[in-house]
Structures are given as structure tokens and as C-alpha cells.
Amino acid sequence: MKPGDFIVARQRLEAKRRHAGEKLTSAQDAGRLVKDGDHVAVGGCLFSRTPMLLVRELLRQQRRGLTLSRNLMCFEGELLMVAGAVDQIVTSWQGIGLPWGLSRVLREHVESGRVRMEEWSHLGLGLRYRAGAMGVPFLPTLTMLGSDLMDVGGSRPIACPFTGETVNAVPALFPDVAILHVHRADRHGNCQIDGYTHMDADIARAASTVLVTAEEIVDEEEFRHHPDRTAIPGFVVDAVVHAPLGAMPGECYGLYETDFEHFDRYVAAINDKGMDGVREYLDRWVYGPATHQEWLNLFDPATVERQRRFGRELTNPEVAGV
């Protein structure tokens, strides 16, 4: 799809079999809705609410030629790059986090030309999703003007029709597929998110197909009891998969904190063995476990319990901060 092509994007929505009923399905069936060459937008942000079950499913189903977009891309991007699933990433930042330094995976793949990195400012990419969510071809912004980022992704400086001032038009991004992890969903696809919402609500409306994993599958009554907590309405969603602890080793707000030691070990293996460190991780954590439960069984229960306690402590306002 050409950047900003709101007409094709809407035609795709209209062409879809209308699907207001049951959305609950398996990760395998949800994953089959992704095709080789698709643009897949990943919800959450960095190591928060990364939809790891669907990331693993794309790896297990051996998708190829994907374009991957995410506002701050983390190790899920590295896994998909090393597995050869990705031709291009669209992001404002890629790494694990400051303590782990530059991403060797990113450097190897981009510097060699095997993967193209289309870089946007954080807001610039956010507005691209938002333009998609709004069904318009672009949004005007003041960010990125005067920078070399203007030329990387195809921003267009335009004259404001009212003031004559220069503003930056960023083209709408309409992903083929969005993959998201949320706190609660019902079988019709309604979703609740606790805490910060990252860009998930925009990504869901912008994408042609929306796949959601949820910590908990709840009854529709939960939504009728708290209607102002609904972040994504069901008619936007195509598939819902139950994935408790599904953002591990990252975090899910209020429920469990990121296990930073998991990333310590992951990065240490890369520093030790290069891309083979990632391949070993893939074997153990992605290709090994046949089900979500088998994957859960790989985590040390005491660690999981500790991360849950940390999550509760950090989001408990009774715990004094400075």
C-alpha cells in the first residue's frame, strides 16, 4: 500500500467479511492471518506488553519478508531479524535498553544492508499510526522539521492553507496486521488496558487485521460494568488468544515487572557468541515449546513470583516514593 493511501485502506476494511461475533481462537489460527510480506505493527513499547505469543507464532510459522513497525523496538525485533523473517523495520529506536549498549543484532543486519531501517521520530511514528486510525492520508506536525529524518521515511513539508507556515505532513501508516497484548479481552474482542496505553489503540484502528493476546479472557459483563475503561472496541479486532503472562520476560503494567536478568543473559550470549547466541535463544524459547504452557514452564517459578510481587509493589501507590 502506498504511504497514506486511505482509500485502499478503507477498501480493505470494507472488503473484510464482517465479523462481529466470536473472536476467541488459538495462536496458530491467529498467526495464519499473517502473510509473507505483510507489514506487522507490534503493540506495547520496548519491553512493555510485547505480544510474545504472537511473535513466537510468526517465528514458528516461518513468515518471510515482513516489514515490522514499532515505536521503540526491543528484542522481539532482534529475534525476527536473526530468524530471517524481516526485510525492513520502521521505528524510532531499536535496542534492549541503555544498560545493554548498542544492539549488535541491529548493527549486523542494517550495516550489512540485509535489513532496511526506516527511522522516524517517536512522535512522528505515533502520528503515522494515528493518521491511520483516523482514516486520513496524513497528519500535520511540527516535529522532524529541519532534520535529516525528513528524507528517510518520506515526510513532506507543506504550507498550512490557513497561516502559510511550514508544517510537516507525515503519511498515514496502515499496517496489514497489528499484534497486541492487553490485560483483559472478551470473546467479542473488546479490550481493556491498565496504566499507560502506549500506541495500541491507534495501531488497532489503523491496521487491516488485528490480533490480540490477553492476560485474561473475561465476560462481556466486565465491559458493561466499566465501559469507560474499554481501550479497543470489539468490532476492530479479528482474533483474541488467551495468553497469561504473555508479555514475559517483559512487563504487563500492574501484573509483573520485566525480568531484567533474562535480558542480561540474552545479551551476554550475544556478546559471547554473536548471532549464534540469538539462535540458541530461538531454539530454547521459541522453537522448543510447542504450546504457551510449555513456554511458561521454561520460566523459573520463583522468578515469576518475584516479578509479580515487584509489579504489585511498583503500582501500589501506598508504597512511598521520592
Next chain:
Amino acid sequence: MKPGDFIVARQRLEAKRRHAGEKLTSAQDAGRLVKDGDHVAVGGCLFSRTPMLLVRELLRQQRRGLTLSRNLMCFEGELLMVAGAVDQIVTSWQGIGLPWGLSRVLREHVESGRVRMEEWSHLGLGLRYRAGAMGVPFLPTLTMLGSDLMDVGGSRPIACPFTGETVNAVPALFPDVAILHVHRADRHGNCQIDGYTHMDADIARAASTVLVTAEEIVDEEEFRHHPDRTAIPGFVVDAVVHAPLGAMPGECYGLYETDFEHFDRYVAAINDKGMDGVREYLDRWVYGPATHQEWLNLFDPATVERQRRFGRELTNPEVAGV
């Protein structure tokens, strides 16, 4: 301010004495922040969460030459028109509601040319506030194209720089003042809204000065306990006034329902006496009571209790609907 002048709008924000502390004040002092000739945006929608204490204050302080904007304008617009406070209204619809027919007040003031009505589509006006909230001079939309509304308020059809397609650019609206009524606020101006949020969060960010009345003044801890419920952050707000039952005779979601009989009597008086019906209403309900409490005392306690019960019933999901 010229339509869409984001530069002047931001200069006004920057020129304001930064004010991150105490915002709790009286209606009188809050009302003094509105000047003759100001553009005042009214929060809520129709008879929901109308900031009646501040509307009464503008009337009591005899503001003149106001431009009034609201997405669906209700009887607060009529009161201000009949009192001679308003030169122009900017809205998508004006009336009380379908059962009461065309607004005689609107007809008399607009047909005579005393008040100009700048009409936008409902979304069109919403996007003008949103553009203001975003700090950009305009937003593109597909609405209003092909209609005579394009010429009324100054929309501009423009060519999309990516697709070449025609989109409608609606200019940002930066009100001088926003007046809002919310469920809960703290003394630093943080606001919570229950249920539907209308356009209040956008209006607050778009305006140069923001005046809020709240059903309840709560401790900052309430916000730290439910941070994802905060609709408007304190640094956007200039004044907070405590106004329990402050949206009566209209509704406040979850707390009390609109007293439709109040509007029956109001409209009956207009049908009977024309504009004098409104003037008598002003005398009794606006100029008469010197304080918010005196105004509250004018309502029949049994009716207030009934409307509270209706409000609870309607928002209680345990009450079966069809």
C-alpha cells in the same frame, strides 16, 4: 486570533505566568479570568456536564461580546444570548432537544442578525478543538466535503501531498477560555471524568485559559491511586471551583440525571411569553441566588433525590436493559 494560528496560541501559553501550584478558587475569581470579547468554549455536551456555575458567573459579571463555542449547544447558549452577552456562536447544533422543537431563542437572535451562527459538522468542530489541543494549525478530514458547510466557517479543501486526493482542512480552534464541569478535581487542577468524555480533554488543551468546576474536590492521592483515569492534567488548568450538583438541571454521568421537567417549564415559559420567559428564568435562577448554595436551595430536594436515583439506576449495569 486568526483561525489556525498555532504560533500566537503557543505564544499565549508561554507568556502565561507558569502556575503549577494551587488552583482552588471561587467562582467569582475564576469568572474574572474571562474578558469581554473572549471566545469561550463550553465543555460537556447538550445537557450533560454543562458548567452551570461558570455560565451563571459570566452572566452575573455581565460579560459582553463573547463568541461561544460548543459542539451541541443547549439552553446555556440561550441564556447568554438573551442576556446580550454573545455576538457569535460556533456550533453544530443548537436547541434543547427534539421534544421541545426548534429553539425560539436561536431563531429570534440569528434570523434578526443579532447573533451570527457559525455552523460546523459535529466532527468538524471536534477536529477544530483537537487540532488546537495538538498545537497544529489544522487537521485533515473527509467530512463536510461537498456541503455548503465548507463555506460557512472557512474550511479549505486541499490536495493530499501523498495521494493527491482532496481532503478538507479544518482550522485549529484555540479558545481564549474553556469552561468545564468534571466529576473530580484536586487542588492542582488534575481532573477525572466518568463515562463519556465528550470533547472536554481536547477543549482544555486547546484553550489559553481553563476554568473547571468539579462535583468533588479530592486529594492528589486519588490521582496517584488511579493515574489512568486522569482526563486532564493539572498543568493545563488555571482555576478549580467546587460545585456539587453543578451541572443541574442537566446531568452528570453516574451521579444525577437531567431533570427534563425543568426544561419543560423553561420552554413552556418561552412559548408563553417569548424572550421574557427567559428573562424571568434569568432573574430567578441566575441573578437571584448570590452563591452556589443559594442556587442549590432553589431546587426541590425531592426532585434532586429522584434525579440522583435515576442517575444511579441508569449507570448500574445490574439493571437489565434490552
Next chain:
Amino acid sequence: MSGEHADTGLGYTASELLGVMAARRLYDGASVFAGVGLPLLAAVMARKSHAPRLMIVVEGGVFDPEMLTGRLPISTNEMRIAHRATMLTSITDTFLYAQRGFLDVGFIGGAQVDRFGNVNSSVIGPYDRPKVRLPGSGGANDIISLCRDVMIVTMHEARRFVPRVDFVTSPGFVQGGESRKEAGLHFGKVSQVITNLGLLGFDEQERTMRLEAVHPGVTPQQVQDATGFELEIPSDVPTTAPPTAGELTLLRSLDPDRRYLG
């Protein structure tokens, strides 16, 4: 809508006829942008019968509400219409779902309709000094611009069905032909005009109004007589199936106080 509460002599009123005809246009799994009044009643009725997974969306920021019997709402922005909703949000975001393409069906009314399906709810006479200042667009312009299929529901009177509306509040086919698309409206169209006399559609090329069906007991000539411009009338105009007893019973049960039905 004067006359809408009059009995048609066939066991139902004009408003009941409009409600039933509107409900029949709704299909299971669809999302419908419904205003208050008959369209809302029609949507609830459809959900209670042939379209149980109909998603009702109301411009006040309300998704998938139920209704309390005897508490029919007066506006799109109140607790009565939000009862047991699965989602409550802002008004602007609600319309943006329509702009993105999520809303299948929309209903609007209006003071005047012209032969291209343009609707006026703004002014009779010139805009700046109108003879009659009507309430304004509200969401009507947005619904007709952004929803996939739009139905105009109105009483059929010659003073309403005018050759050219005084003011295009809500664009139907604008000037006919390709002019709607040329104005930038690539999506949505006025699919049908539902009146108390019949169902009207639009010529595929010219985009002028044509009669597609008459209701029981109505002749094509009666429809033409109640229309202020020349209608395209095919040689063979079908008659709609009359409201069934089941439809009427259901519809009436949803509005026992006859707040919308009169």
C-alpha cells in the same frame, strides 16, 4: 414530522411503518450509527429479532448500549442511551471510527431533501439572514459523509422533497453524476430514502431520485404528488411487504409510552 403518528388505515401508524422499514435494512454483524428517535428504535428492534449481533454506535461516544424499557433517550449524549454500553469514549473519537470505515450503516433525517439526496437541516432562506434558522447539522453531515450506507428516514411531503435544498447541510450525491466523488467523498452513499409512502433510491448514473417501492395501499402517483420534483418511476413498482404482526408487537413493546412512535 407532522402526520407521522396518523394511522395509515392499515393497522399501523406512519411512524411504525418507518420504524419497521428501517429495521429491515439492518443486518446481523453490522455496525449502525443511530441517532435518537425512530432509527434507534429500529436498531434495537433489529437486534431483538434478525440481527442479534448488530453493533449500535451513538455519536455521544456510546458503543453497544442496551435500553431500559420506558427510559428511551432524548439525546445522543445522556445516561439513558449509555445504559449497559460496552464502551464509552469521546465524541470526536466516535466519529473517527466512522471516518476510518468501521460504520456500515447510518440514519439521518432532515427538514428538506432534494432529488440528489442532499439534506438541509440548517436554514430556510439565505444563510446569513435566514427565514428559518433550523438547529443545524449535529452529526448528520458526518454520518452521510463517513458511513458506508446511509438511509434518510423522513415523512413524505412536497415541502420537504424539494428540487434543490436551500442549503446542503449533508451531501447526498451533491450535483449528481460523479460530483460526490469529485468533492472528495470516495466512500459512503445515500442508499435509500425511507418514507411513509415508499422506498426511494438513486439512478446509478445520474444519481437522481427514483421510486423503488411503494408501501401497501400507496400508488406511485401518490408518491409523485407528495414530491416537489419529478421522480423517476419505473413501469413496474413493487409493493413492500406490510409490517407483520410480530414486527409491530416487538416495535411497540420497545416504546410502551409511545415517546418515539407518537
Next chain:
Amino acid sequence: MSGEHADTGLGYTASELLGVMAARRLYDGASVFAGVGLPLLAAVMARKSHAPRLMIVVEGGVFDPEMLTGRLPISTNEMRIAHRATMLTSITDTFLYAQRGFLDVGFIGGAQVDRFGNVNSSVIGPYDRPKVRLPGSGGANDIISLCRDVMIVTMHEARRFVPRVDFVTSPGFVQGGESRKEAGLHFGKVSQVITNLGLLGFDEQERTMRLEAVHPGVTPQQVQDATGFELEIPSDVPTTAPPTAGELTLLRSLDPDRRYLG
């Protein structure tokens, strides 16, 4: 930032010096867009001392958070940085508060800074086949474009302070003169570059970097030697007041594990 943890020989490390100097720039009642690391520590420190009503905003959608001692965050998008916030929202909306003009102060770092205050955190070498692919802008471009006053905080090394950055990730004064404004950036500016050697600002006309102060024990020539282009150096360069014992005690108490301070 190699060398940042080295003792300066004056009783504090380079990173402590940076933290204290950054904290001093913050004033009561201001809103500050703070990333993780030293800027966040500086903001918390300011709030604990001279700016109790400082509003900290974090791009992950976090307003006015507190911190748990010993749980300093690693990213702008996690529970550690959201602790006891008064508001949590979306990332895009958070940046839009900055675009509207609500954010007074922003801090950024970067791999390269040039004489116009442009910052590179994208690539060393050509964009398409870089010699070093750096992580990217994140929010740095947005902060420098949208906040009112922006401070660049970095270690002072000749390889960082280059005549022209390989890639302008975050525009300072672009090509100097009026070029930032001509590009459409009417607001915000790089007000100061805070390094371990001194404080630098920009000429009012040319917008080229100049030395404004040196830290205790540093000479202007040492600053020039650590800069890859010619600095404007006034004849009389003031020396900053050294971190006080109180400042250092407070700063260290906020990072007992020396996660940010090294």
C-alpha cells in the same frame, strides 16, 4: 559516555557534576520532559530541593511520577518510572502536550553534537549503509523540536563535538542563523550544552556554539582541545560554582546503587 564515572579529583565524578549542573537549570513550577539516566535524576533532585512543584513528564505517557529508592528505571516505558504518577496516558498524546507548548524544559543526549547544536543518534557514515547503526532518535528529535528550552547533556570529547554531524537526528540551530525558524521550528531552542568540562551556549546571530562557563579546575583551552571545531571563547569565561556538599549528598541518596551515577 566513557569517562563519566571518573573522579574529577575534586570530590565528585563527572556524572555527578553533570547531574548537579542539570538540576540547577530546573525551576519551580516548570514542566520538564525527562528521559532516563542523569536527566531524570537531576529532575528528581530539583524537586527534592529548590523546585518542589516541578512537573516531570516522561515520554512513555507518565506525568508527575515519584521514584522508589533503589528502583531507578531503565526505560521511559515501565512501572518503575510510572510509580505514583498522577496521570498515565498514551505516548503520542504525551508528545502532543509538548507540541502544544506545555513542556518548558527538555533534556537530550546523543552520540555527536555539532557547532550548531544539531545532534546525531542515528548513524555514523551514510544512512543506507552505515558504518555504525546507532539506536535512533527515540523521542530526542521530538523533544528538541517541541520543548521550550532544551539542554544537551553529554561528556565532552573531540570525537563527539564534530564540525558537522553525519546525520541530523535532532535539529539544533540547523545551519545557523534563522535556518531553524525557516525550517518551520518557531518554538524551542537548544539553550545550553552541559558537559563535564563546562556550559556552552550559542551566539545570538550566528547560532554557533560558544563557551559560557567552565567547571572548577577546567581551563577554556582544555574545552577547546576537547572540541572538534573552533569554539567562540569570550575573553572572560566565568567558572561555575562547584557542586555543594548538600547537592552531592542529595544526588547520591537518589541513586544508592549508582546505577546512573556509575
